Amino acid sequence: MRIYSGERLCSKCFTKSIEEKVKATIARNSMFKPDDRIAVAVSGGKDSITLLHILAKFEKLFPKASLCAVTVDEGIRGYRDEAVRLAREYCQRIGVEHFITSFKDLFDVQLDELVAVLKDKVRAGNETLSPCAYCGVLRRRALNVVARKAKADKLALAHNLDDEVQTILLNIMHGDAPRIARVKPVLGESHPMFVPRVKPICEVLEREIAFYAYLRKTEFQSTPCPYAPTAMRNDIRQMLDRFEERHVGTKYTVFRAVEKIRPALEAAEKETVLQLCKTCGEPTVGETCKPCEMLRKIGVK
Ligand code: SF4
Ligand code: ZN
Numbered sequence: 001m002r003i004y005s006g007e008r009l010c011s012k013c014f015t016k017s018i019e020e021k022v023k024a025t026i027a028r029n030s031m032f033k034p035d036d037r038i039a040v041a042v043s044g045g046k047d048s049i050t051l052l053h054i055l056a057k058f059e060k061l062f063p064k065a066s067l068c069a070v071t072v073d074e075g076i077r078g079y080r081d082e083a084v085r086l087a088r089e090y091c092q093r094i095g096v097e098h099f100i101t102s103f104k105d106l107f108d109v110q111l112d113e114l115v116a117v118l119k120d121k122v123r124a125g126n127e128t129l130s131p132c133a134y135c136g137v138l139r140r141r142a143l144n145v146v147a148r149k150a151k152a153d154k155l156a157l158a159h160n161l162d163d164e165v166q167t168i169l170l171n172i173m174h175g176d177a178p179r180i181a182r183v184k185p186v187l188g189e190s191h192p193m194f195v196p197r198v199k200p201i202c203e204v205l206e207r208e209i210a211f212y213a214y215l216r217k218t219e220f221q222s223t224p225c226p227y228a229p230t231a232m233r234n235d236i237r238q239m240l241d242r243f244e245e246r247h248v249g250t251k252y253t254v255f256r257a258v259e260k261i262r263p264a265l266e267a268a269e270k271e272t273v274l275q276l277c278k279t280c281g282e283p284t285v286g287e288t289c290k291p292c293e294m295l296r297k298i299g300v301k
Pocket of ligand 1: 132
């Protein structure tokens with residue numbers, strides 16, 4: 001296997017190099033304290049199962065730390081049910097406490113139901129957002145709620161380098177400059193009800209994670225989400241992959257470039273004061289939080 005640096009490594013050295021890379025990202029960004037309770041967001045895909053595997057390995061070196069897994073079932077028939085089963089089985093196998101929540105439990109609607117409503121609205125010209133825009137906002141909320149329930153000090157997300165760079169370009173294409181600064185390894189939170197989020201594999205390429213999972217013979221969900229093709233992210237993924245193929249290192253270059261301009265972007269951003277949403281009681285900038293606003297907009301709340 002050839003890794004980004006151009007080295008050729010045997011499978012054992014490759015596996016070790018990925019773990020060392022994750023360890024370096026964790027150390028460089030001071031992601032954890034030795035006694036942290038860490039909730040790993042596990043979807044059942046290769047990235048999250050690999051992250052859980054690597055953090056479980058590291059956790060053994062820190063007797064005061066503890067690890068658990070959290071999963072959100074969005075309610076996508078024929079897709080998420082299999083992923084949740086794989087996540088549950090993996091957690092049982094390695095003896096990690098597992099907390100599962102669902103859109104149905106938290107918002108009283110499954111993503112499939114929401115998409116059906118959304119389709120009618122889009123047809124009538126009353127909505128332009130894709131299922132992923134709704135799913136992303138609701139899942140972020142659900143993960144925070146379930147991590148809080150698990151009494152976690154940190155929520156570890158399995159965003160790999162490809163995900164991070166795609167998000168940077170998405171924010172640029174949406175003209176959302178302040179959000180570019182928020183694509184970073186540690187998202188310290190400005191309210192005690194938010195569990196700080198960390199991204200230990202944010203400097204590992206997706207194909208490196210895929211190969212690591214393949215070498216470990218990890219069973220993970222490989223079927224793509226049926227709504228993924230509708231997302232702009234999908235077009236950006238293809239464009240970035242074409243670039244990386246022709247110009248090796250493009251993804252790292254974009255990631256590092258944002259690291260350099262982030263301080264200036266953060267300095268330009270106004271400080272926000274959070275209050276509690278008058279509908280659901282979760283912290284938010286305005287009177288109503290984004291999930292409540294979105295659900296109300298399409299008439300499911
Ligand atoms: Fe949700 Fe979109 Fe991801 Fe599917 S592809 S799980 S709809 S964010
Ligand atoms: Zn709310």
